[in-house]
Every structure is written in C-alpha cells, then in structure tokens.
Amino acid sequence: MIKTLAKMMVNKVNTTNLSRFDLQIISDWVTPNSKVLDLGCGNGSLLKHLQNTKNTTGYGLELNPEMIAHCIDNGVNVLQTNLDKGLTHFDSGSFDFVILSLTLQAMRDPKKLLEEMLRVGTRGIVTFPNFAYWRNRLQIALNGKMPVSKELPHKWYNTPNIHLCTIQDFQKLCEELGFVIESSIAVHSSGKSNIGLTAMPNLFGEIALCRFKKK
Amino acid sequence: MKHESLGIIEPQRACCEHPLALESGGTLERYDLVYETYGNLNDDKSNAILICHALSSDHHAAGYRDESEKSVGWWDSLIGPGKPIDTNRFFVVCNNNLGGCGGSTGPSSTNPETDKPFGPDFPMVTVKDWVKSQVFLSDLLGIECWAAIVGGSLGGMQVLEWSTHFPGRLQHAVVIASAAKLTAQNIGFNDVARQAIRTDPDFHEGNYYQHGVTPERGLRIARMLGHITYLSDNAMAQRFGRNLRQKEQLDYQYNPEFEVESYLRYQGEQFVNRFDANTYLLMTKALDYFNPARNFNDDLAAALSTATADFMIVSFSSDWRFAPERSHEIVRALHTNDLNTSYAEIESDHGHDSFLLEIPDYFKIMHSYMNRIYDQLSNTPKGYVDKDVGKDDGK
Numbered sequence A: 001m002i003k004t005l006a007k008m009m010v011n012k013v014n015t016t017n018l019s020r021f022d023l024q025i026i027s028d029w030v031t032p033n034s035k036v037l038d039l040g041c042g043n044g045s046l047l048k049h050l051q052n053t054k055n056t057t058g059y060g061l062e063l064n065p066e067m068i069a070h071c072i073d074n075g076v077n078v079l080q081t082n083l084d085k086g087l088t089h090f091d092s093g094s095f096d097f098v099i100l101s102l103t104l105q106a107m108r109d110p111k112k113l114l115e116e117m118l119r120v121g122t123r124g125i126v127t128f129p130n131f132a133y134w135r136n137r138l139q140i141a142l143n144g145k146m147p148v149s150k151e152l153p154h155k156w157y158n159t160p161n162i163h164l165c166t167i168q169d170f171q172k173l174c175e176e177l178g179f180v181i182e183s184s185i186a187v188h189s190s191g192k193s194n195i196g197l198t199a200m201p202n203l204f205g206e207i208a209l210c211r212f213k214k215k
Numbered sequence B: 001m002k003h004e005s006l007g008i009i010e011p012q013r014a015c016c017e018h019p020l021a022l023e024s025g026g027t028l029e030r031y032d033l034v035y036e037t038y039g040n041l042n043d044d045k046s047n048a049i050l051i052c053h054a055l056s057s058d059h060h061a062a063g064y065r066d067e068s069e070k071s072v073g074w075w076d077s078l079i080g081p082g083k084p085i086d087t088n089r090f091f092v093v094c095n096n097n098l099g100g101c102g103g104s105t106g107p108s109s110t111n112p113e114t115d116k117p118f119g120p121d122f123p124m125v126t127v128k129d130w131v132k133s134q135v136f137l138s139d140l141l142g143i144e145c146w147a148a149i150v151g152g153s154l155g156g157m158q159v160l161e162w163s164t165h166f167p168g169r170l171q172h173a174v175v176i177a178s179a180a181k182l183t184a185q186n187i188g189f190n191d192v193a194r195q196a197i198r199t200d201p202d203f204h205e206g207n208y209y210q211h212g213v214t215p216e217r218g219l220r221i222a223r224m225l226g227h228i229t230y231l232s233d234n235a236m237a238q239r240f241g242r243n244l245r246q247k248e249q250l251d252y253q254y255n256p257e258f259e260v261e262s263y264l265r266y267q268g269e270q271f272v273n274r275f276d277a278n279t280y281l282l283m284t285k286a287l288d289y290f291n292p293a294r295n296f297n298d299d300l301a302a303a304l305s306t307a308t309a310d311f312m313i314v315s316f317s318s319d320w321r322f323a324p325e326r327s328h329e330i331v332r333a334l335h336t337n338d339l340n341t342s343y344a345e346i347e348s349d350h351g352h353d354s355f356l357l358e359i360p361d362y363f364k365i366m367h368s369y370m371n372r373i374y375d376q377l378s379n380t381p382k383g384y385v386d387k388d389v390g391k392d393d394g395k
Helices: A002-014 A020-029 A045-054 A065-073 A110-120 A134-143 A167-177 A195-199 B127-141 B154-165 B184-198 B216-230 B233-239 B259-274 B277-289 B292-296 B324-336 B351-356 B360-378 B387-392
Strands: A035-039 A057-062 A078-080 A095-101 A121-129 A179-187 A207-214 B012-016 B031-038 B048-052 B091-095 B146-152 B170-176 B310-316 B341-346
Touching: A020 A045, A020 A095, A020 A121, A020 A179, A020 A207, A035 A045, A035 A110, A045 A057, A057 A065, A065 A078, A065 B341, A065 B360, A095 A110, A110 A121, A110 A167, A110 A207, A167 A179, A167 A207, B012 B127, B031 B127, B048 B127, B048 B154, B091 B127, B127 B154, B127 B277, B146 B154, B146 B360, B154 B170, B154 B277, B154 B292, B170 B360, B184 B216, B184 B277, B216 B259, B216 B277, B216 B351, B310 B324, B310 B351, B310 B360, B324 B341, B341 B360
Parallel strands: A035 A057, A035 A095, A057 A078, A078 B341, A095 A121, B048 B091, B048 B146, B146 B170, B170 B310, B310 B341
Antiparallel strands: A121 A207, A179 A207, B012 B031, B031 B091
C-alpha cells in the first residue's frame, strides 16, 4: 500500500533504515572491491554495509546536516551535496557503481540525474517505489484522488516525491537513454516474494530495483 | 552542557638551533617557537592533535592566560574536556607561527646579529616554512605521527601543506573555512590592509620599534577592513543595522555616529594593543603566496596526489572570503585522488568568523569526526575504508 511506501520514504529521509532485503539485493549486485557512489546516502547504512560485506570504497552524497554527522559516526565518507545541482564535480568514469536508493522520485530532473549516474559510473543501481503497484491503482481508481496516508500527510502539492513513476515508465526511459537493464527485481516491502510478483511485477511490485549500464 | 575548563595555561618555549632554509631564499639561523599543550600524551604517542592558527591568532587556543574571562583561548569552545577536541582523550598542541608576535621568533624579536628588533629584516616566511618549523616541534615532542592536524582559514592551508609534504606524519587532516589558494579579491583586500600599515607615517619602513612608536592608524584600518570581510552582510545588518550610537539624531559630524562605526573602531583599537604590524604584513603575504597547485600546472589534484591522510573539510554558507566553492575545489581534488574525504557545508549567517563560533551543526560534525579519530587510535573499526584498497582501485 502507498502507506507502506510512504513510511519507507519517511524512513529514508529521517533515519535511512533501509530494510534488509533492499540492502541484500543491492549488496548482491555490487561486485567486491568496487568503487561506489551512493546518492542520497542518508545515515550511510548502505555504504557501511557494502564496506563491511564487499570491501567497497567510495563516497555518499547527502544534503541533510544531521545525516552527515550520522555518516561520520558510521565511518562512511560523506560529501554534503545537493543532488539537484548535478554531479558535475565528479570526473567521468570515477565509479564502478552509482546507487540511487528511493530518491529518484524526489529529484527535480530524474532524467538528467540518470544520465549523470552513467557518466560518473559504469553501472547504475536505482530503487524506487512502483506507482503502478495494485493498491495504488486501487486507491486512485476508487477514490479518484492521489493517495495520502496518515503517516505521511503530504498532499500532492507539498510532497517531496514529485516524480513518481512505474516500472514500465522506468524501463521506457532507460531505453530512451540508451541504457540496458542488466537485472531488475520487484519486491513487496515485507521482502516476501510470490508468484504474482514474478509474473506481473508492475502490478504486484511495491519497490522496484534495477541495475543498468550503457549499451 | 557545562564543561570543565582547562584553567590557566602556561605557554612553553621550544628553541631550535638548526638553521631553517626559507622558501623565500633566506635562512633563519635559529628560532624559538612558543606553544601550549592541553591534555596528556599517551604511551605510544598516538593521540596528539596539532592545531594550526589563522592570521590574527596565536598559540593560545584554549584555556585561560590569567584569571580574567577575557584571556580565554581563541578556540576554547572547541578544545577542552568533553568538547569536540576532547582533552581527556587527546594531547593537543598549538604553536605561535614563526614571524608571529605571540612569543615565537618574529619581526619584533631581537636580531642576535644587531641586538635590535628584526623589523623589516625579518625574512618573508611562508606556510611551507611554518610547517617545517612545526615538524621540528613534533620531533622535539617525540610525536612521529599526529592523530590529526586541524586548522581554520590560514590554519587550514598549513594542514594542506602538512598532508602533501609530510604525509606519513598525520592520520587525519581537518581543513575548516579554508582554501587551496586565495582569489584575486582576497589578495586585493590583503594589499589594502598592507598599504594602510605601510603608508602610516609611524611605520618608518618597518623600523618603528626604534622610534618608540607603532603604525597604529594603519593597523587599525587594516583590522577594520579585515573585520568587515570576516562577517557577512546579513550578520552586520542583524547586529548593527543603521542603529545610532547612544543618540536619536544625526549630528552631521565625522565622529562615529552609527553603531557599526564605533564597533569597528573598538575592534581596531583592541587589535592594535595586541598585534604587531610587521607580523600582520607577513601573515597576509603568507596567505597570498600559498598555492600548492602552482608547480603542477594549476592542477590541485596533482598537487595533493602525495597526500594519504583522511580528510574532513568544512565550509560555511555565508563565508565569502573563504567561500564554500574554495572548499569544493579541495574536495574535488581529494576524491580525484580517492582519499577518504568527508565534507560539510554548514548553514551560518556569520561569514568567515563562523569557524570560531559554537554552531550546533558544525560542532556536532566535529564531535563525530573526532570520535572517529579516537576510535581509530586503539583499533581500526570494521566499517572503515582501508585507503590502500581505495588506491589500488583508483583510475
């Protein structure tokens, strides 16, 4: 349900308690000893996890000063950066992986950021809430309104999530940008998988994860 | 949160009898460095932190000189028991730079060859020379490797110099409100300050000591100008606005009428009483000359390629003399070299002076970073990047 998604996004913004399955999938996709750039790294828990399990190096980018202190506490390199201003300060081809976890939908220019990701890195990993998840569809279809939850009382006009998309939308944009999706998976926020998810990810997937590179 | 104070600190003196070859070409046959220390050095001498001071400060970074409240050190909010640079954990050292007027050998010291103050004969000293003299002090104290070297503004330049020329002698470099080189605007401000001093009739080509005078007017104006540039427009507007000084009406005279005028004059007056004009000239030149990229085709990343320390870079949003953009340049050069780097850009209205102030976000980050350094003294925490691995993977 959008409620759960919203909750996850709140978590991302406030504490970045990335759920275990999310961490695990991203971690499985990242090759050992690689250089990683984590865009919107929150408190640095993903980078810390990758450093511990995959011996990665690299940096996290984050805007919130409180999160900067948490990253430092977590032993993660963090650079205070506004992602909407682009990644111009990074040289091309600096990283093996550029990760954008549950942040794409809050970017002013997601298309440009995706292009930037594959300028500075060889591979991109994006996770985003799938807006075509059936419960979202149901809420809009039945109520005729943008879904709003008690936990995240954002209305359509004040939500930070200004560019929500569906799995199909994302696939189409990747094609347009000349990106190849190497791996993708749709999951339920509980982390559980089922036949519906595998057969129709755009309908049953709550969170989408994609790993992509240039053609 | 009330922290205990370091109390009254006795400065110490290190005498170096080895000649120091200076970047400007001259040689100092011998020199003294005055310094203070806070906290205790541990058995393996691994918990030492060097503090590098800025243009107008000195070795008195923390604690008190005497019983008076006014004698508090310039970075006392940051250094002390339970403070971000915690003297219960670290052994902290701060020395007065060569050419200074806090007791280290400088233009107002007696030249042993003439038995008169050096005055204009004191050689031009640079950031590089300061760091060499600090290396001597490190050896004297038996500190092979500093846990961290920390500096703001001109102090940050010394940290950069340490990190590139003596990379094996520091673990962490903390560079606050600094720059890898001054902009034309900055050099311009410095030269106005220097001209104010040098054109003062009491300057006597720098030999004012023998005439029993000091170029007070020039030094006062230099300080007033400097002070304006260390604050932001907003900070001055908030603090003074157009308030008049103890009156309601304008009196159309040249006496200080606005509060900001009397404040700046007061600041200038205070400065004249504690600072030497020749030292001010030297320090501003050292600022102007610093530019590690000069010998690397202006490629800062190449200039910093010898560094191995972990870096913490901090800038302040309203600092227009050492603007965040200058820190961005440093950060970029550091990540080009795959160095462990963190960067914080603190929201503050207080301009360049912010680095001396207790701003919650700033202090929280300093606290976290110093914790990280402390944790590494005894063990390498799991979550930390091994910089050698990073180097191997570099492009």
